[in-house]
Amino acid sequence: MTETEQLDDDVAIEAATEVLPLDAWHRAKGGRMVEFAGYWMPIQYEGIMAEHLWVRENAGLFDVSHMGQLALSGDKVAEALETLVPGDISALKPGRMRYSLLLDEDGGILDDLMITNEGDQFGIVVNGAVKWEDIGHLRENLPDDITLNHNEDYGLLALQGPKAVDALARLVPEAASLVFMQAARATWNGHAIGLSRSGYTGEDGFEISLPNEALTDFADALCAMDEVKPIGLGARDSLRLEAGLPLYGHDLDPTIDPVEGDLAFAISKRRREEGGFPGAARILGHLADGSPRKRVGLLVDGKLPVRGGAKLFDGNTEIGVVTSGGFAPSVGAPIAMGYVPTGLSEPGTAVAAEVRGKRVACTVAAMPFVPHNYVRKTGA
């Protein structure tokens, strides 16, 4: 019996796999460690299905310290960033964050990232698998008087689920006053920490940036609470898939532009009018006239999981490819996302995926597959 597909299938192992600050903590909690993005990370603790469902009902703690935490400071940082991403960064108020995309000169997606106006600087969280490439791209393309700091002394935890706010507010009361896509600084046990109400599961939740030396105590304090359990990468993947959120390197890559990736919301109104971001000609053209292909959700008939790499067909014609997919614990069936011609991207369109030589019927579906539960007003 051999695994034919692995979560870390596309991670080139160029250097020795690195160890995250919470490595021993994960192992002590029973985490099964796998290589991901160049790090040993827990794929699961008690089991992906149970962990997934726990996050939808309670609160799950994820270690995402492999992600790159960058900070940009200097004069006119927002304006400089806008030469590399299509978001309205100048309009981002202190304490607010925005999902954006690092674009190459053709408008292809180099990475998806979160940009936060932290008042005195802009914080950027980038994917672990491409963080070194991102840092190189930013250094090369930003003016020399802008300082880029890669904060390797800090880890990043995500606490996700409907009970996340109650759990986190016991340790950091400021958490309860944030709404979705707001960020703040706080103090915990004398440590300076950063908080944001954001995440990658579709649930309410937070991401917490804190010094490496504080991670173990903070994780222990959270997991001592009845509603919090540690959750591995496996459930992180199935949760984000149900939430319709793309995974960079699978659902997004440099051949795909934001319109094709169904991420046009990340191109702010002012930027659409003014252009001035990489690949603007292609992207604005796709916005006006439609793109040749589009990322869609797929509901899969039957029980056979359809995974990334499966070809998609309309009759006998190959039309596209599945970029990620698997069993969706909260849906109770397999789901997938992939690329199809825009003419076949309307929800309800019947297509077929090919798995081990067999055709599996799929239906294009609106995403998310499971409704988002973001908290946009406090007290709601």
Place this chain on the structure above:
Amino acid sequence: MPRYYTEEHEWIDVDGDVATVGITDFAQGQLGDIVFVEVPDTGAELSQGGDAAVVESVKAASDVYAPVDGTVTEGNSQLEEDPALVNSDPEGEGWFFRLALSDKSQLDGLMDAKAYKAFCDAL
């Protein structure tokens, strides 16, 4: 009824010329939650080490190989409705398929329970 094991974590129970094949408890533990099992069709000719079945967990698809040569006499149709049987009872109700053995001498190359345990402990 002697039970043999492979290094690929299949078990095989031999009863005369017919054998029942499944994956071990160790294997199901490694795979995690199993959501789909594809068993071979009755009449399929399997050869030792060749693809026999596919087991899909939440995270990945894995091949199950034929531990010996043989002709499939039955696939476990229960797994279609309840693939999680492989998690709950991997070495019993969660069997994958039965086959008529072509060459019983191939069994000599497989492990017994004690050897398999030692093999897993060394992983």
